Amino acid sequence: MFLVLKYIHVMLAVTAVGTNITYAVWGARARQTPEHLGFALRGIKFLDDRVANPCYILLLLTGVAMAAIHYSFTTRFIEIGIVLWVVLAGLAAGQYSPTLRKQIDALDAGGTESELFKQLDRRATAIGIPLAIIALLIVLDMVVKPSF
Numbered sequence: 001m002f003l004v005l006k007y008i009h010v011m012l013a014v015t016a017v018g019t020n021i022t023y024a025v026w027g028a029r030a031r032q033t034p035e036h037l038g039f040a041l042r043g044i045k046f047l048d049d050r051v052a053n054p055c056y057i058l059l060l061l062t063g064v065a066m067a068a069i070h071y072s073f074t075t076r077f078i079e080i081g082i083v084l085w086v087v088l089a090g091l092a093a094g095q096y097s098p099t100l101r102k103q104i105d106a107l108d109a110g111g112t113e114s115e116l117f118k119q120l121d122r123r124a125t126a127i128g129i130p131l132a133i134i135a136l137l138i139v140l141d142m143v144v145k146p147s148f
Helices: 002-032 033-068 076-110 115-144
Strands: none
Touching: 002 033, 002 115, 033 076, 076 115
């Protein structure tokens, strides 16, 4: 059972983090053809809501199940992973998702040249970069399993 959970957990991590990494590609491509920016932002929103975020929730559940079966919740790498996951989820739900939603609305209302859109675009980037770093730190933590 543990190996099945581990396999599912790894596949969820690949899907969640891989999906997140594509957001930068979507944004870079859309900036080359600004008339497609709305499509790109809606694509990012769809992927975030329907692929990445559900995977992160399932990652927590499969991780908790594996910890209960094979590890202890006081194992250092599990403690680190849980703390980083909580920070990631809090920033994503509390900051990134609402900013992305507002960014799409601002684009629809005033276009790419509106001050509100530019402000929200900078904010999405300022939030997105730390989120990517935290997600990669969680992967590093799970692979290296530090015991310090």
